[in-house]
Amino acid sequence: MEIRTKSADRNLLLELSGELDHHGARSALRELEEALDAALPRKLVLDLSGITFMDSSGIALILRAQQKMQLLDGSLLVRGVPPQARRVLDAAGISRFVTIKSLSAN
């Protein structure tokens, strides 16, 4: 699990790659919080196009990001979602709460 962070003009982009499971999500949650605290963004983009596997740990990460962005009165976009991760998000009905774009839609 790796995260690359890019921040400019209160836009924050997090590019996640590797396996986003419970093992990987612990450090990812910490990095997300640190990046948000440093950038205080108006817009947060989580790019999942490098994710090779995701389970419900990814849902917890996305919901945490959504909560944080609501506190900052900003917006969240989850993009580049690969098919397996998309099925996990759909099974949980997460697209009702969060704007999600699949990998092919980009």
Place this chain on the structure above:
Amino acid sequence: MRTKAVNEVALAFPSQSRNEGFARSTAAGFAAQMDPTLNELEDIKTAVSEAVTNAIVHGYPDSIGPVTMKLRILPGNVLELTVKDHGRGIPDVDKARQPMFTTGGEERSGMGFTIMESFMDKVTVRSAVNKGTTVVMRKKLAPRLKQ
């Protein structure tokens, strides 16, 4: 009644989170002999990941204990996955299976059982407080034409 397996394998490992990926890969490797589609393999890996993570996070919240995973191929191209721990147990299984219910704090979403149920055909949970939890999941894989 226990159905006789066509093939089976058992694996035991300590409840360290680094073993989640190992359990997923092992299940996918075993299921490969059933000639699954890529989607079916991903479904199996996802369900295993949820069940094993539950055992690690909820079975042994403050300690490291044994987790076993049993993989069986049953007649009719059915894969059975059993994940068992001897940990804390679940006081109310019905409540635990409800979407968004979690006792795991902010790093968990409470969607684990929902995803297992969505990705597998049948999910059975047996649990006793301070004795442990057993999750049995079954999935019938689509028959494929062999050349």
